[in-house]
Amino acid sequence: MPENVIEDAAPHAWQGAREVIPEMIDPDALARSLPAPMVFVDLETTGGNALEDRITEIGVVEVGPHGVEQWSTLLDPAEPIPPFIQKLTGITNEMVKGQPSFGALAQGLAERLQGKLFVAHNARFDYGFLKNEFRRAGMAFQADVLCTVRLSRLLFPSAARHGLDALIARFGLTPQGRHRALADADLLWQFWQKLHTLYTPELIGQAVQRVTKRSSQPPQLPDEAIDALPDSPGVYLFYGEGDTLLYVGKSVDVRARVRSHFSSDHQAAKDLRISQEIRRVEVRRTVGELGALLLESRLVKQLQPVHNRMLRRAASLYSWQLSQDSDTPKLVSARTVDFAGADSLYGTFTSRNGAENALRALADEHRLCCAQLGLEKVAKGRPCFGYQVKRCDGVCVGEAPLAAHTSRTREALAMLQLETWPYDGPIAIEEHSDDGDAVDYHVIDRWQYLGSVASREALDTLVDGMPAATGFDPDIYRLLGRRLAVPVSSGETAGTITEPSPALSARRSPSPLTILRLTRAAFRLSHVEPPVDTPPKPRGVALLRRRHPRPEDPNQLRLPFDPH
8 A cells, every 4th residue: 555545544543663564464373363353244134124124145254263264154034135135246036045044053153253353344234133133043142343334434534435345445455246245254354454554453452442332333423423412311313414304312311312222233123224324413402301301392393303203293183072961972183172171082193093993992891882982883773793792781772771881981081081271371390400500491381382491581581472372282291291280279389290200211300390370371272253244154263373473584483492
């Protein structure tokens, strides 16, 4: 390699004692001189999802006191290989047909890998696939992992690319093939040999020690990206190529939570996809866990991250309503009924089908009549299907009293009952940091989060400028519903809530939350009568706003934690 290439590529920290670095390396002698045995591993698979896809080929280069040994095998993945992967690797369905399954080789492979440093390019991929295959075979597999992508980035920070093709071009490696397991594993062994012509074994050992501590961190992230994150409460945002928002999460310890995404060995397919796509991490601090939960819910609904499924704003929201003068539940929509103020509502569902399935499950559990519940259409006096299979007491055919059936229906629905908003107007929940040095006030109205401020003086300004509550938010209700269900007595400080919420983590004991009544009138939904000089229309629900929003005004779209 030209001298100037080495000088440009190597940081000063790795340029000591160059006079003792040999120009040529004897592979067998290098293998025998290693302080610990190593295995260079590469896999070919049917896809990129370690939970769903399977291994088609394994290639291993073992180096250690015994010298250098190579081993490879094709595997029957028990599923078709996609055409584009057949074209990429050259491994066809005919080639793997009749080959051993992973389970048949698991014990021998585990013995081959046991106790050796596991080296792979983008090691999280290969290590994650092997861990899941061993798990399916009923075996636990653990190894110290070295990612050669991260090692290359550490030793050659000025290089633009660190993929296997880039290493081949930069160091003049000799591929025996590409996208075949043993050939690619051998390229990693060649790369390891090349490093020993550029650096001393001591410096390479220091680099390996640094990289193996971060073996699970995505190679696209800078080394310091996770270490620089705070260990305090907040919300974190993962961004991918083109600054696409991938995921929003929250934690009382942001650094530990982010690290956990990249240390689970692909037990979750979502974490695998995030690991492959992530390019940077952004954090928004909060004083406590409640603020993080509220902010996460708002950001997910507003920004719609690619990999968040929970907390997204539902296009429709339904509930069952069983009023006191009715015997049959009625499915109602949040478009026509104020879920924060209506009585006798049970459950929240994002679809009619989901609501009906939930009620049907309650009917099966409590021996209720699906015909009487409106879930099954039968002629009057005719038995429902449940009656015919002895799951209904016969209210549909007059064999059981309707009043008793209605009472049992209310009992079955009771666990799903929604609490109405218990206050005359919006409230502010005061939350302090663990050290007591910071405070936030979270404004909630009619089970909707309207924003946060850092002082009591700012509450009036927030309430004056905030839009009306636009509707019941089931996520805020799940977070705070049971804790705020009973109104507190009037006063400047309405009271404190000390019982723990299931939604709050048990890792840290949450500080008592003080509730403050706000003096502003509540924003609420109310019925509006049609003008007398127009033809009457069905009564509807109209939203009363203090002022109309102006989307062109950037202040309208600013989040409470965004910089001004």
